[in-house]
Amino acid sequence: MTKLVDMTGIEKRFPGVHALKNVQFDLHSGEVHALMGENGAGKSTLMKILSGVYTRDGGTVAIDGFDNPPDSPRAAQDMGIGIIHQELSLMNDLTAAQNVFIGREPRRSFGRLDESALNAQTAEIFASMNLDMDPRAHAGDQTIARQQLIEIAKALSYKPRVLIMDEPTAALNDVEIAELFEVIRRLKADGVGIIYISHKMDEIKRIADRVTVMRDGAWIDTLDAAQTPLAKIIELMVGREVKEEPPIIPDTSGAEIALEVRGLRRGREIHDVSFSVKKGEILGFAGLMGAGRTEVARIIFGADRRDGGDILVHGQACNIRSPYDAVGAGIGYLSEDRKHFGLALDMSVRANIAMAAMGKFTSKTGVLNEAAMKQTADGFIEQLGIRTPSDTQDVGLLSGGNQQKVVIAKWLLRDCDILIFDEPTRGIDVGAKSEIYRLLEDLAAQGRAIIVISSELPEVMRLSHRIAVMCEGRLTGILPGGADTAQEQIMELATRREAAPVGE
């Protein structure tokens, strides 16, 4: 039988990064082939080459036996390659049906839209997924989980022969996951080949036929899913035997409470969130996508307005209404999205480091002291090991890990003693990750209060002295850190939905 997809010797380079090194991957009709690897292993890059988003620098991409790599997402679609992205890309103001058929709307004569055909066809796809949703409902009004299902419906509407699913269950609860797997089984029976990317190990056992492991941009192994123990897969992913190193939890019982939050509320996003962090403590925030962790951070930092609740800094009530107020109170926030919210990419390393503390380098007349700024920037480049040719390099040209260090330098310079890290290692490779971890631990040891929000459970467990878990905008529990807490306990809290949800 001809392979549906056969990728061999794939090479891809980005400025400063060798992202894919001689990678191979194949897919048969009617199989689920799981693609595993840590963040930054190159899975998404490989899939972007298969789906026509990136062009490869070397290697062959054979579809149905012919070397014919798609040169655009459109070409990939025409070849029957569908992809469900990790990040949602729905247009919130359009209806579910309009989203599903965007760009291919059924038409009547003279280019008039055929809304009823649009809705009927979408309803058909929803029915095949066993999904109870009105095609005319606005995408933006749906929960994250249901938005994810709209994305899946959109991919199915192309009747793909190859379907790439990049963490499709990240935001789904158990029932929804079971339904998704039912859809996958039906697609398999129809001969569709499915490439499945997920960090949830148990899913691999449940759904995958074969597993390919990647690490640091290279192909490691392709194995039979049923016959390979999970521990073996994890070992291949990490490249060493997995040793759970629980954090050494310092005794902070006598420490002063640095930040306390009481009854935080905001619209439908956040309901009655209360917690506190002590000086020298690392409080981890776990939860699924859309659980409201980032929202809580943004409210505390004054980036979004709160509808209710109190924020106490060092025991004093603080009326934080803007990031300016928050920074004044000594709170720093490192966004999950460095490129949009953390850095001015066209500006130099020096300018970015100084951004939050410009006052330190300004004379009374407003003139900047570039020499002092350079000295400070060079100091941080040295101290944090930021790899950059010079302090005048544009931040946009640095790697993810080094960009993150620039953001950290910015807040260290501002001397904030409460730091909120939102996904501190997103998009950062394995080596740089442990450096960032050490840095966070050092900061806590210096008496700073640290909040770490992370979607990667191992990261939360590796760093946190205590673990706060959120689900659907509520704080569902706070667990002790270290060896006392198992991954399952966190997952249980992260999926503990409200007892009697209204509607839905």
Added chain:
Amino acid sequence: MTTLTTGPAQTMASKLIGALMHQRLLAFASLIVLLIVFSLASPNFMQTSNMIAILQATSVNGVLAIAATLVIITGGIDLSVGTMMTFCAVMAGVVLTKAGLPLPLGVVAAIGAGAFCGLCSGTFVAKLKIPPFIATLGMMLILKGLSLVISGTRPIYFNDTPGFDLISRGSLIGEVLPFLPIPNGVLILFIVAGIASYILSRTVLGRYCFALGSNEEAVRLSGVNTDRWKIAIYALSGAIVGIGGLLIASRLNSAQPALGLGYELEAIAAVVIGGTSLSGGRGTIIGTLIGALIMAVLTNGLRVLSVAQEWQTVVTGAIIILAVYADMMRRRKSN
């Protein structure tokens, strides 16, 4: 034979063009090319008097373009610089001619009026979150109307204020160096350019100007009071427009309330030709200055060649599109 000769010549030319693009000298090179072409085409072009006429024609548009550059670097746009200029001129007229106050107060009135208008635009943009395009469009109409209302739709002449016309038309340089009668208007343009350039490159205000245009949300999340800085930049821009108002009033020795509409587009054109990005975050005053000079040289040169006025406008439009296209190509290459 031809292939042999054109081959190396072509690579030489493309290398030269590449080098020019790389060094961001494109606008400057275009200016030089224009000067050479026009002086070859007409012996009258390269006369000192004509050069001075070009500089004089650049002064008002140049000052307005510098004001617009500041706002455009923040990622905004200012459509009101033209009518604001007129409003400032009218305010000078009110203070000097109608109230009969001394000259320095008229200068203060014009610059102060501009700064206040900028403050208002900045507040609309920063505090009320009105998009700059809309906020300054509204401001443009408000100021046009106010100029007509305050002046009673009639020009205000400055005949009773001795020395007012010297602000633009006198020549301090000419008094010292008689062979170089550069008018004060041009001198003021260069002084304003120098100050603006210094502010942009050396002060916090300038740094935030670029930072806001580069990534406003990141700046806000750095705990910077972005609203306040943005308002300050619009106010500074307005003050510079006030200087432009003085220049035009002095040159015409009157405040013409119906004037002003269209100047904002000329100013924005100069900014764009000078390589400032309309999406913000990038730009230089020297670029804007060169942009303004290119427009003046073009208008003057085409007139010297007796090209019809209608065609001059067409050519200017084409140059704008060409300049921005070249800039995009350069940026794409450098990425």
